[in-house]
Amino acid sequence: MTSDRKIAANRRNAKKSTGPRTEAGRRHSRRNALQHGLAVAIGSQPSFREDIEALAKALVGDGGQPNEFARQVAEAELDLLRIRKIRASQLNAAVGNPGAPSEAYAELGESLAKLERYERRAYSRRKRALGALIS
Numbered sequence: 001m002t003s004d005r006k007i008a009a010n011r012r013n014a015k016k017s018t019g020p021r022t023e024a025g026r027r028h029s030r031r032n033a034l035q036h037g038l039a040v041a042i043g044s045q046p047s048f049r050e051d052i053e054a055l056a057k058a059l060v061g062d063g064g065q066p067n068e069f070a071r072q073v074a075e076a077e078l079d080l081l082r083i084r085k086i087r088a089s090q091l092n093a094a095v096g097n098p099g100a101p102s103e104a105y106a107e108l109g110e111s112l113a114k115l116e117r118y119e120r121r122a123y124s125r126r127k128r129a130l131g132a133l134i135s
Contacts, residue, residue: 069133076126
């Protein structure tokens, strides 16, 4: 059981960490998920809508109308392409700068780990949508 002292400390700490208090801080924190664009659903970006539809139509074949599962497969596949492009760009930048400080390589490692997380999610979404599309 949690002690009264610990409960009181937790309550005090909770009052200190309630997120941004100013309107400017709230506006800034709203954009946190958009750091490198992978957190944004690709279907909500107008520049990708045509690509999604074209790939979804190719998935269902001649004359077929793409359904939601075909679009989900297309979105996941385009996400995977974006992730690969970002990873290649980051690795090329690192290779092109062999004299970079070790901190730069540590940041590269962290960034690649984040990309891997997005990649796993995209693979999982694609696998689920393909299963639903086929069945």
